[in-house]
Amino acid sequence: MINSIRGFNDILPPETSIWQHIEKEAREIFEAYGFSEIRVPIVEKTGLFSRSIGETTDIVEKEMYTFEDRHGEAITLRPEGTAPVVRAYIEHKIYGNDPVAKFYYLGPMFRYERPQKGRFRQFHQIGAEVFGIDDPKADAETLEMLVCLFQKLGLEGITLQINSLGCKECRPLYKEKLLSFLQDKKSQLCHDCQRRFEINPLRTLDCKSPGCIEITAHAPSILDAVCDGCKTHFEKVKEYLALSQVDFSLNQKMVRGLDYYIRTTFEITALGLGSQNAVAAGGRYDGLVKSLDGPDTPGFGFAIGMERLVMLAKDRGQQLAVSNQPLVFIAILGDKAEKEAVGLIKRIRTSGIRLERDYSSKSIKSQMKRADKLGARYVLILGDDELSSCSIIIKNMQSGEQEKVALDRVEDRMKELLRKSASIKINLDIL
RNA sequence: GUGGGCGUAGCUCAGCGGUUAGAGCAUCGGACUGUGGCUCCGAGGGUCGGGGGUUCAAAUCCCCUCGUCCACCCCA
Known part of the structure; x- marks a missing residue:
């Protein structure tokens, strides 16, 4: 790997x-x-x-x-x-x-x-x-x-x-001032600061070692020196x-x-x-x-x-909440529905609705499970029964209610339903 | 570059010389033949990071190595 x-x-x-x-x-x-x-x-x-x-x-x-x-x-x-x-x-x-x-x-x-x-x-x-x-x-x-x-x-x-x-x-002048202040205390500085003394003496000022903090507490202030x-x-x-x-x-x-x-x-x-x-x-x-x-x-x-x-x-x-567009899932049952779904899915998506579909052709149960896991707000169900009446089922996953609408009215009806619900909040704790 | 902690299932971890390495969660399936969440049942999934050594026997002990996390130096 x-x-x-x-x-x-x-x-x-x-x-x-x-x-x-x-x-x-x-x-x-x-x-x-x-x-x-x-x-x-x-x-x-x-x-x-x-x-x-x-x-x-x-x-x-x-x-x-x-x-x-x-x-x-x-x-x-x-x-x-x-x-x-x-x-x-x-x-x-x-x-x-x-x-x-x-x-x-x-x-x-x-x-x-x-x-x-x-x-x-x-x-x-x-x-x-x-x-x-x-x-x-x-x-x-x-x-x-x-x-x-x-x-x-x-x-x-x-x-x-x-x-x-x-x-x-003025900084070089301050540097000189600091160096002469530290000169006789050099041996008391920590190991790192003895090195800093040579390379960049200003660094001794923000050293975390207690000994150096004590020493530099009395160092000349840069704000006074500029x-x-x-x-x-x-x-x-x-x-x-x-x-x-x-x-x-x-x-x-x-x-x-x-x-x-x-x-x-x-x-x-x-x-x-x-x-x-x-x-x-x-x-x-x-x-x-x-x-x-x-x-x-x-x-x-x-x-x-x-x-x-x-x-x-x-x-x-x-x-800290992030707004996110609600998700719609479409469950598809049967070969006829698979083919019919292609155009329908394209129409819904291009109308701006966030739609995920089933690709597995497995049982409706497993398709519903995936819809639930993805957090879908609505599930569309398209199978032979619906096709025979040129309709589709829209299920609200929160209330469990479902309604049957004509195939050519799906986008309009979905937009109507989604408009009603405000943008959901994602709980960032789960990230 | 230096120091320390940790590497076991997809994830979080238990096991720390002795049968065939476990749990919870997740995944998949069933109970429920076209309806998710809850419950129950079942299944799949591991070269125990890798290599070497000690031992009758190593996930377990030792050495090396790689990875990762945290800290130092330094920086956003």
């Missing part, structure tokens, strides 16, 4: 209906906020990612799916969505239209990591990017949109944490978030894993996701467009982890 590759999962019904529901809500909200969908390739030249995400990040150093194509060119399955969107923005000179451009995307991303709860090698993100606005209003409004989506999905227990990482000017421009920017972000009535908390120890982030960064975490508790994250990346050979254009964006979001939606169980 050939099975799927580690970390690459099938998404099966009925879970796919949750995905469709989330995708639909996201599209609606993002479009309402003036974003348009962009579709970019799943594979890009390797250099796009190593240059944008950062040569020394974990993603680039050990997590990328990189191959050589038949001409020996190094290509990579995208590990994130921002870089390809930025590439497309530059390549198509979209900045030439309007100084502001807003895109959203959704699709699979790939990272070669050990799978665990909420982490896969192929995973899916819904993301959005805003180009051309350095004003903090863009940061706040984009966060408002994101929180709005989560609210629309009815999610509870989620927290928005924000921080500022400073800019290219330059006046960054300070003002961050103050405005908070001010506008408040005006948007978006709740947030400050987390001065939050650090991002991608090099291109500056100033505002954020994370939305939720309970019940296991150890990987971020369901969405992002921030500002002024300078990224320029570094990829475009004009000096500011940017802000985020990505939502679909699998993690779906987990949260499932946890909510029956409270």
